[in-house]
Amino acid sequence: MSRTHVSCNINGDDAEFLCDAGESLLDALRDEMRLMGAKEGCGTGDCGACSILMDGRLQCSCLIFAPEADGATIVTVEGIAAGDDLHPLQQCFLEGAALQCGVCTPGFIVAAKALLDRNPDPTETEVRYALAGNLCRCTGYDKIIRSVLAAAARITRETEEVLG
């Protein structure tokens, strides 16, 4: 079977890969690009462990066919930090003990970034609903929610400092 050629931008770099027509974008990211940060927890779009940003929108990469990524701009958990500088979400997840086993963490970081990109000052309820598509079985969500709120406050503070 001939394979499909896909050109896209992943985490700021131009990328190309070959994939099967029916292959998921998650499988392509993991198998072709060796980006192992997005995880398969269910394969049916129910757990959010495979969350990515595609053209700025939060998506379950297990529900997207890899050829659909042609021409798209994709951000995975590996692209959230700016070089060695962690994103405030990553810093706050560490400081707030927002992970136990850590397998859902990449999805939560990506989903929370999608939230803060469009709503930099969410309420607790808004955070809870924005992350309702991401399953965590370890934490009971408490420390995740607190860490996202802490990251939002930190981003706001840093923005204000920059703006003077």
Next chain:
Amino acid sequence: MTITEQKPSYRYVGTRPVRHDGLDKVVGKARFAADLVLPGMLHGHILRSPHAHARILSIDTARAAAMPGVRAIISGADFPDLPADDPERNMTRNLMARDKVMYEGHAVAAVAATTRRQAKEAAEAIEVTYEVLPHVLEIADAMEPGAPLLHEDMITTGVDPEPSEPSNVSNRTCYERGDVDAALAAADIVVEGEFTTKPIHQGYIEPHACVADTGQDGKTVIWCSSQGHFRVRSQTAAMLGWDTSRIKVIPAEIGGGFGGKTTIYLEPLATELSARAGRPVKLVMSRDEVFRATGPTPGSRIRLKLGATNEGRITAAVARLDYEGGAFPGVWAMLGCMCVVSPYNVENFVLEGFEVVVNKPVNAAYRAPSAPMAAFATDTLVDEIAQQVGMDPIDLRLLNCPAEGDTAPYGPKWPVIGLRECLEAIRDSEHYRSKPAAGHGRGLASGFWFNIGEASSATVNLNENGTATVVTGSPDIGGSRASMALMAAEELGIDVHAIQPVVGDTEVVGFTDVTEGSRATFATGMAVVEACRDLKGQLRGRAAKMWECDVDDVEWADGHATHSGGEHEPMALAAITAEAGRTGGPLGATASLNARGAGPAFSVQVVDVSVDDETGRVTVERYTTAQDAGTAIHPDYVEGQMQGGVVQGIGWALNEEYIHDTDGTMENPGFLDYRIPVASDLPMIETIIVEVPNPNHPYGVRGVGEVGIVPPLPALANAIHDATGARIRDLPMSPPRVLAAITAGDGDGG
């Protein structure tokens, strides 16, 4: 919040440093088992039974073997058939069916091929001929005379005289004390009820995964996600009929387990496929396979009768606990008997448990296994007693509260326990002292779990720059590496981030039992402390050499050697390790031990709920949990265990259940239809860490991993009763069931 009694002051223990493995996990670098790729690696796929119960007449692999990319095919006949008395026999027959399939999803054959798709298509091309047999799914049906037999040779043990006929009951357990008939006759109040729960899955987000690479020397290396790689080694060896020395198991990061990864499903299959193909083989389960073929925790049917005085003292308990183990028997009913009335001093009881097999997936441990269902029955009825005698439910529990020296229902004397302190912590909490909001109902419950010790090993090596490496054999399932580093930092007096905690494979660290029974921080922590204390003795000796003084004149304090006569300035650990080459060589120590005296765990929880009377939906409005941690080594991760346990219990109480159709096919094998709690379902989970130190641990640790899941089932049932007047005795308390109970006006209406 932390409530502590006479805790020594520590420099590191009790602080909240960033965990050592955290960075890799927030940037996507942490390696879980499914992330491993080896050169030449093949992909495996398992063919599973479509039938709940059937005899395998033939397996024809000819067509599959001829398909592109296929390198190996195996089935049950390719593994040795263990003798009937081998303790691992049922495990091996669960991993790959022999003769019969026992549940829908039971593994029948496996294929290794170049790509995942090739493996899947080839597995589906294997032709299996079945003779479908009658099946049985529910406890009551399985115990009926004439029920379809899962195991034609299973004779119930624990019954006198021994039955002459086989049945689906593998074992009867009984604990008795006093004269229960007389106590019930004398009781002022008798309450009773029958309670049922469904099988529940552990629901870890990471499906089971492994890679096996079997070499031409007949040895294999396995990378896998498990709660205990030494058990992976021994169980894999048992199934293959290999000597364990042929198997090396390297633990990957584990994406949740909750008891469900204390046993194996894939590793011997991947190893055998790899041996036949001469290439590494990866096996990764789908979520569907996880639901159909792993876990769950047993469904149960519990009948309980309690007698009490008008003053609220519980005087008698009669319990009959039936637990379904899935297709092979477990020890679930026995554990239920041991837990069912343990938070109460009861003088007279008969606690009888039956272990039942049904045509469902073989059960695995799930966080305080068997205790939540038992507590559901007990703490619901205790709530009824409190109501009938007009007592505050905490006062009633304090009146019946066991303390050190009392005899636990399952035999031993209670050591130092913190149940009273947990009850008092909730009683004194702002949550309990404030009234529930208008229309909300409040429920309270307590829970018990044993905790265990078992075998652990640790090696601590000091590096020349004064840092340390701590190697243990306990997979880190929720932050235990940080706890190991904190205890080592406290002992050695060096910064917690100067310590690198490592989970070592089966060839670099001494034998260590599975991370289960809330034992890692307790038992493996003891091994770390023991190794560090050995090292401190060595460090004193090296300082004495450098100072040319008697070792008895050297003490170790705050990370420094100090001279008792004051003749030398204190010398930092790094100054000693820098000179180690000239004073006797590298500094390292190993400790291996059987940890005894795991302190029992108790939790007391209070919850406020609202109930939508049009839909029956229950909303958790406020939740507070108090739990005795002994000593919280890393309070963030103690709170995390408490919160995680509570939320799993909330899911169990309100939503989760295995649903099978009449053919025995699971109807909800995905997270859409098997709905675990999501963030928008929940409030914050308020925690009160109670610290009643365990005298058997150098820092007073008692395990914290499990007991938090025990009280939510009855706490929510009691809260729903408080809100609606309905007493619900069957889980889950999902909207249709709650609505039906409200509409029917179930319960006492009180």
